[in-house]
Amino acid sequence: MAYFLFLPKIQGVRSRIFLLRTGFILPLFLICFSAFSQNLVVDSTKVMELNKQEEEKVHSPHKASLYSAILPGLGQAYNKKYWKIPLIYAGFGALGYSIHWNNKNYQTMKLAYSDFTDKNPETNSYLDLAGAEYYDFSIASDSINFKTALGRQQDYFRRNRDLLVITTFLFYGLNIIDASVDAHFFDFDISEDLSFNWQPMMYYYNDETIYGIRWTLTF
Secondary structure: OHHHHHHHHHHHHHHHHHHHHHHHHHHHHHHHHHHHHHHHHHHHHHHHHHHHHHHHHOOOHHHHHHHHHHOOOHHHHHOOOOOHHHHHHHHHHHHHHHHHHHHHHHHHHHHHHHHHHOOOOOOOHHHHOOOHHHOOOOOHHHHHHHHHHHHHHHHHHHHHHHHHHHHHHHHHHHHHHHHHHHHHOOOOOOOOOOEEEEEEEEEEEOOEEEEEEEEEEEO
């Protein structure tokens, strides 16, 4: 009887001890879990930042092409190929000068042809051309030859001017392609360890010893 009377008390004591232990351990567990979660968040953030930095370090061919399209030579600067920039502008300068020179001669020949064929004595710019003094315009054959020569010269300079304009656009496109190709190979690992080695060797073939040389090319 006494056993059954004291049993609820013993169970109550044990329950209180269990509750005390639970009340102590559970907050401690929650604190540890919270700290671990925070560490996970921080670590994830660091990983994301590292991945972002690695992505930013990747050399972009698209950027190089876009820069060269906006301003020739800018993509080469992005690729750190600075020595190409003077060559690009020298090419554009030579093409520009050639276009201007051919266009100037074309306009001169065009005006001379127009003045010669309008039969107006006041318009005689063709007389200022080199070689005009060798023609006698009172002779029909000389007039025909001179007119033919003016037409050919006019077509010649016009054709050269147009071809040079097309060449300039092609050179502009080549500038973009060059920047793109350099950007593709910017991160390409090209080892400078290029060597060529040889060493003597021997091997057996049909019970015979054969001596030779082994060549090794490292690149």
